[in-house]
Amino acid sequence: MSAPLEARRLVVIVTRVPSWVGTETAVHLLKRGVTVIGIASYQHRMDRVTSMLQLKDLPGKFVPFVGKLTSQELVDQIAARVEQEGKLIAFVNNVGAFTFESDGPMSDVERWDMLQLSLIAPLRLFHTIRHTLRKARGRVVNVSSDDVHVGLERWLVLAAVKTAVNMTTAEIALIDPQLTAVAVHPNIRETLTPDLRTKADTSETPAEVEDVIDSEQLQPAGEMIASLALTADRSMSGQFLVYQEPPELGH
Template sequence: MTHTPSPLAVVVTGASSGLGRETALDLEDRGFRVVAGVRRVEDGEKLVAESLHGRVVPRLVDVTDDGSVAACARFCEEELGGLWGLVNNAGICVSAPLECVDSERMRQQLETNVVGQLAMIRAHLPLLRRSRGRVVNVTSGLGRVAVPYMGAYSAAQFAKEAMSDALRREVAPSGVRVSVVQPGAIRTPIWDKVSNVGAEALRGAPPEVAALYRITFERFLEGNARQAARSRTTPEDFARAVARALTDANPRTRYRVGSDARLVNAMSRTLPDRLLDRYFAGILTP
């Protein structure tokens, strides 16, 4: 016998801003009760004020803190009576030449985007198994193709893709369904953070190393920002894909959001490494 809370409860991590915020509000509007994982009390208060139906419940969730993760799962069981879905959206993006990514920054990238996501999955799977619910892991097109100057981020996204595939196969016998949502470039506050983190990484590298990359890396960051600004893909498009992963009777293993995400997937499947290297060579030319 399955246990399904009413209304259906969903945890969305990284809900303070951007895609996570849009997803939390969209799911609430669709009738879900949304546990919105935020890092600051004021972010949760703002989200509640923006909600229309009083079904957004903010929780302070740090995916890199096991105690915080466990507390979220306890809240879902004790206060909500169960859980239907977990949307692993929280993440950071370290964009820098790999030679400029120090060990601490790389650990932070992997701890947040991979280790923390697995912690959330482990803590909430017992509830999802009872409801035969859903896990939705958010990656990106960079989980399929590794772009120069995004190596740390791509490493985390590749790992999350692999983790999602293994998890999907492991939990299928218990009725839990696992999907990946792969958004392309979408204009959100993350792009300002990407530029700031990249600048910090270059400042922390030896001057002679930073000098090797500075011109092409800064041009790369500017190009990324322009691409996001021009993108016709919206946060609403992303939120709809997440909703489909949570509600489709037979959810896809992957939902790609935006023409660029679909293009990257096609490139990864059809182009040999040498052609991809040639395609990205322009990024590295001063």
């Protein structure tokens, strides 16, 4: 028999967890003893995240899932694992550009794949876990970072995806009073510059990977997203929030 709901560990799902904002959000949740179910499309990227988290020795539990959310089998596995791990209180939908990094022309197949991966597939997961979130009066946090190195054509598709996600936030807030839905713009450039991408891809040890992550200094934005996932109340539902760096002392 499972533990009483109130005695079970809090669980938050974070998509695209290897992205900088995804990793930092996970770190701040794990610092607070939360179980984070992190999702990545590729194993080598997830391996870097798990190696770094092991070095930090955080009190929370990290549960990795690798694959594309276009797979209903993967979605069902995640939903089943949520029930095993504890009380699901938030879904952090970290919207981004995935692996579409070339500046060249974008084929119709690529456009559709990007829409599927960035918009349709995460919503499929949301609908699968929606009832569980409702029971906990949980939260949906849609995160839209700046992916500035993906090329103009891809950026336009990505902008359309993020606009749709932000509208979905408003719709959830309007029609589902049992959930709190907020949209967040961390006000950062999430996609790596070519130099940092090369450094991250060639890092061989967890410490080197951690140095790359720390160099981006995304923890404040990640802390904001983690706090919203844990504490945003119904009065905030439907809001679009932009993270602003605090002013430097003496300025």
